[in-house]
Amino acid sequence: MMSISTFFQVVKSVLAAFVGVQSKANRKNDFTGSNASIYIFVGIGATVIFVLSLIFIVNLVISS
Secondary structure (H helix, E strand, C coil): CCCHHHHHHHHHHHHHHHHCCCCHHHHHHHHHHCCHHHHHHHHHHHHHHHHHHHHHHHHHHHHC
């Protein structure tokens, strides 16, 4: 099981990569010590949340 601090580190790393500000050292560190599937699942979750929030905002603006 993953600890809370490690989970938040994964989320932080995925969000930094999502925005495009992930440093080379952090990216290298992420994939040398961890399982890549954790990052994939968190990345898919972040993408789903992003797309759903865009749909919500667009529907909110269109309905006004």
